[in-house]
Amino acid sequence: MAMDPSGFSISVTEQGGRAVVAITGELDLATSPDLEEVVLERVDRGQSVVLDLRGLQFMDSSGLRVLVAAHARAAEGEGEFAIVRPPAGSEVEKILGIAGVDQQLQIVDEP
Numbered sequence: 001m002a003m004d005p006s007g008f009s010i011s012v013t014e015q016g017g018r019a020v021v022a023i024t025g026e027l028d029l030a031t032s033p034d035l036e037e038v039v040l041e042r043v044d045r046g047q048s049v050v051l052d053l054r055g056l057q058f059m060d061s062s063g064l065r066v067l068v069a070a071h072a073r074a075a076e077g078e079g080e081f082a083i084v085r086p087p088a089g090s091e092v093e094k095i096l097g098i099a100g101v102d103q104q105l106q107i108v109d110e111p
Contacts, residue, residue, distance in 0.1 A: 010038055018048040018080075020111040024055035027063035036066045039081075043070055046078035050111045053086040064099050071105050082106040 008025035019042045023035060042049050049070065053059075067083065074081035085107050086092040096102040 008034075010035060012038060015050075015111060018050055020050045020052060022052040022055060022111075024057075026058040027056055027066075028058065028060045029062045032062040032066050035063070036069065039066065039070045040073060043073045043077065043079050043081060048080040048082075049074070050082050050084060050108065052084040052111050053092055054084055056086060056092050057090075059092050059095050061099075064095065064101060067101060067105060080106070082108050084111055085109055 008027065008031040009023065011022045011024075013020045013022075021035075021039060021042075025031070027035060039049055039051065051067070051070070070081045083105055086096070093102075096105075
């Protein structure tokens with residue numbers, strides 16, 4: 001698990017051949033490169049990745065860019081990319097809806 005002073009952390013577990021990447025804290029310009037590295041490394045190897053957003057309290061456009069990039073890379077390769085639905089009414093859910101990516105990405109209720 002990686003954690004920075006702002007409270008952002010990344011935790012990766014393997015479940016049935018997929019990488020479940022759980023993130024907490026704030027996903028922004030400072031933290032999105034760390035997430036991008038973790039997710040794209042696995043997607044580029046053809047591994048399926050489920051990104052758990054339930055512990056995320058904030059996400060800006062740089063975080064959205066990581067989600068879209070991972071989705072696009074997975075579509076080009078052999079792996080799959082999905083996100084676990086953030087809590088209903090949360091700021092992260094609102095951001096996904098406003099950006100319209102909730103209609104484009106594969107969203108699941110559990111990892």
